[in-house]
Amino acid sequence: xxxxxxxxxxxxxxxxxxxxxxxxxxxxxxxxxxxxxxxxxxxxxxxxxxxxxxxxxxxxxxxxxxxxxxxxxxxxxxxxxxxxxxxxxxxxxxxxxxxxxxxxxxxxxxxxxxxxxxxxxxxxxxxxxxxxxxxxxxxxxxxxxxxxxxxxxxxxxxxxxxxxxxxxxxxxxxxxxxxxxxxxxxxxxxxxxxxxxxxxxxxxxxxxxxxxxxxxxxxxxxxxxxxxxxxxxxxxxxxxxxxxxxxxxxxxxxxxxxxxxxxxxxxxxxxxxxxxxxxxxxxxxxxxxxxxxxxxxxxxxxxxxxxxxxxxxxxxxxxxxx
Amino acid sequence: xxxxxxxxxxxxxxxxxxxxxxxxxxxxxxxxxxxxxxxxxxxxxxxxxxxxxxxxxxxxxxxxxxxxxxxxxxxxxxxxxxxxxxxxxxxxxxxxxxxxxxxxxxxxxxxxxxxxxxxxxxxxxxxxxxxxxxxxxxxxxxxxxxxxxxxxxxxxxxxxxxxxxxxxxxxxxxxxxxxxxxxxxxxxxxxxxxxxxxxxxxxxxxxxxxxxxxxxxxxxxxxxxxxxxxxxxxxxxxxxxxxxxxxxxxxxxxxxxxxxxxxxxxxxxxxxxxxxxxxxxxxxxxxxxxxxxxxxxxxxxxxxxxxxxxxxxxxxxxxxxx
Numbered sequence: 196x197x198x199x200x201x202x203x204x205x206x207x208x209x210x211x212x213x214x215x216x217x218x219x220x221x222x223x224x225x226x227x228x229x230x231x232x233x234x235x236x237x238x239x240x241x242x243x244x245x246x247x248x249x250x251x252x253x254x255x256x257x258x259x260x261x262x263x264x265x266x267x268x269x270x271x272x273x274x275x276x277x278x279x280x281x282x283x284x285x286x287x288x289x290x291x292x293x294x295x296x297x298x299x300x301x302x303x304x305x306x307x308x309x310x311x312x313x314x315x316x317x318x319x320x321x322x323x324x325x326x327x328x329x330x331x332x333x334x335x336x337x338x339x340x341x342x343x344x345x346x347x348x349x350x351x352x353x354x355x356x357x358x359x360x361x362x363x364x365x366x367x368x369x370x371x372x373x374x375x376x377x378x379x380x381x382x383x384x385x386x387x388x389x390x391x392x393x394x395x396x397x398x399x400x401x402x403x404x405x406x407x408x409x410x411x412x413x414x415x416x417x418x419x420x421x422x423x424x425x426x427x428x429x430x431x432x433x434x435x436x437x438x439x440x441x442x443x444x445x446x447x448x449x450x451x452x453x454x455x456x457x458x459x460x461x462x463x464x465x466x467x468x469x470x471x472x473x474x475x476x477x478x479x480x481x482x483x484x485x486x487x488x489x490x491x492x493x494x495x496x497x498x499x500x501x502x503x504x505x506x507x508x509x510x511x512x513x514x515x516x517x
Numbered sequence: 518x519x520x521x522x523x524x525x526x527x528x529x530x531x532x533x534x535x536x537x538x539x540x541x542x543x544x545x546x547x548x549x550x551x552x553x554x555x556x557x558x559x560x561x562x563x564x565x566x567x568x569x570x571x572x573x574x575x576x577x578x579x580x581x582x583x584x585x586x587x588x589x590x591x592x593x594x595x596x597x598x599x600x601x602x603x604x605x606x607x608x609x610x611x612x613x614x615x616x617x618x619x620x621x622x623x624x625x626x627x628x629x630x631x632x633x634x635x636x637x638x639x640x641x642x643x644x645x646x647x648x649x650x651x652x653x654x655x656x657x658x659x660x661x662x663x664x665x666x667x668x669x670x671x672x673x674x675x676x677x678x679x680x681x682x683x684x685x686x687x688x689x690x691x692x693x694x695x696x697x698x699x700x701x702x703x704x705x706x707x708x709x710x711x712x713x714x715x716x717x718x719x720x721x722x723x724x725x726x727x728x729x730x731x732x733x734x735x736x737x738x739x740x741x742x743x744x745x746x747x748x749x750x751x752x753x754x755x756x757x758x759x760x761x762x763x764x765x766x767x768x769x770x771x772x773x774x775x776x777x778x779x780x781x782x783x784x785x786x787x788x789x790x791x792x793x794x795x796x797x798x799x800x801x802x803x804x805x806x807x808x809x810x811x812x813x814x815x816x817x818x819x820x821x822x823x824x825x826x827x828x829x830x831x832x833x834x835x836x837x838x839x
Binding site: 356357456488 | 669
């Protein structure tokens with residue numbers, strides 16, 4: 196009924212650089228989208244004003260605000276319970292920003308907000324490969340490693356709204372463990388994020404003299420994209436980097452499974468473009484390390500949402516749930 | 518209303534040796550209890566029959582079966598979804614045993630079943646220190662390390678009913694990691710269970726010639742109880758064993774917190790009798806290893822239920838939820 200009277204939701208993918216708004220229907224089709232520069236608005240009030248103005252044309256095309264059921268926002272350090280962004284390191288707005296309420300006041304529709312990885316999980320459950328699943332874990336492999344955990348069909352927000360930081364599982368307790376951006380040592384994120392993969396590349400290149408296309412790049416400038424391109428050309432060291440990354444991820448996922456015994460893990464982000472180069476060692480390590488009673492149970496899947504649209508779709512999916 | 522008309526529930530703590538039945542009121546008082554030997558009944562039908570007969574006198578005292586709202590069972594490898602015990606290594610009954618349905622048929626009241634650690638979590642939420650909490654993690658420190666995870670006020674059973682095996686978090690990935698009973702290496706359980714503590718004792722005693730009361734015991738016969746007694750007498754090595762165990766547990770809990778951001782961890786079992794000897798290093802390691810955004814958030818608590826009654830109370834608490 197509601198999806199007929201109000202057939203659309205708005206999704207906002209709020210990133211450190213760009214903010215992308217989209218109007219989305221119940222099947223996950225983006226009917227219109229627009230964007231503003233996040234950093235252009237040091238005052239969050241101006242940001243909200245600019246966002247609403249930028250959205251107006253696509254809202255009009257959708258038939259006006261009366262056709263919009265709600266809005267969902269995926270933002271760094273987003274807290275679902277309070278609708279606030281809390282001390283996000285890569286945004287200009289400091290402290291606690293009540294962004295959900297601010298958009299609600301301007302638009303007159305209910306607005307929900309959560310972090311990017313949780314939004315991705317809701318998106319996957321609403322429009323993607325996790326449709327119909329009640330227990331799964333979303334792992335986002337980007338600049339960091341994020342996660343969104345679904346248990347009993349509900350996102351796990353925990354007691355404070357910040358649950359699901361699986362990128363900070365300690366996977367190396369030895370002295371040589373890598374330092375993570377969080378200040379702790381040995382976190383999964385320090386190995387399996389884009390920056391972690393670049394670091395693995397530098398380490399592997401240093402260890403030997405074996406030839407590699409990656410040697411053509413200044414080690415300091417190496418990125419995970421370079422590794423992906425080299426692997427695509429059959430570079431052996433690049434393939435080893437994926438082998439190593441996949442193994443660590445698979446082992447970590449085996450450790451996540453003991454928590455919520457999910458039906459699936461869904462991987463999202465640039466690294467997954469490597470396909471089997473990443474997923475085969477990941478699956479192998481998962482199978483080797485999973486507790487025997489869980490063996491063969493969870494599927495390891497790559498996100499079903501188009502990369503460029505996934506973040507907006509994920510955010511928008513929150514809009515149906517309000 | 519229901520708690521007036523049917524003021525009691527039955528709890529069954531089904532262990533490898535003993536099966537303890539109790540009739541419990543809404544405040545968590547055990548109004549009557551009885552027990553049978555689990556191993557005396559190779560056929561589960563005889564076991565159910567014997568259990569029902571043993572319970573009859575205490576049911577009569579409670580005013581008859583009409584006063585009973587339901588029954589809860591805590592059992593090894595218990596599956597909440599199916600009400601079955603699945604291939605429990607320490608029981609005579611093999612395969613899948615539909616124990617909930619069997620008691621339901623005999624008693625005519627609804628019966629729920631789950632594993633011991635999950636039952637303990639429900640017990641703590643109903644009668645213990647987790648009353649009113651919606652997000653907490655129960656850690657049981659016994660022969661093994663078990664766990665029951667509560668998210669949004671609900672037990673996490675996962676996609677198959679077997680979620681919450683936190684004792685099998687890999688905490689040591691080095692070559693020297695201890696072998697766990699599950700066949701994998703480096704599990705928390707191999708260090709922080711009663712048997713893990715005894716092993717730590719043997720290792721520490723071997724490493725040096727320092728005097729210790731524990732040297733009076735044949736290393737093969739050393740138990741965690743011996744360590745507890747020696748620590749109570751001020752034995753330095755025994756205290757170090759708790760220091761080591763608490764540190765590993767605190768570090769592991771910091772890793773659990775990133776999953777569900779709980780309001781509290783509740784510890785239960787023999788090891789917790791050591792009190793501060795265990796809890797101080799545990800708290801210290803937790804504070805040192807917790808992700809900064811979660812710092813100071815979760816309380817680390819010892820179970821509020823009396824040890825001898827806790828298992829029956831935990832199981833009985835399931836009876837209110839049916």
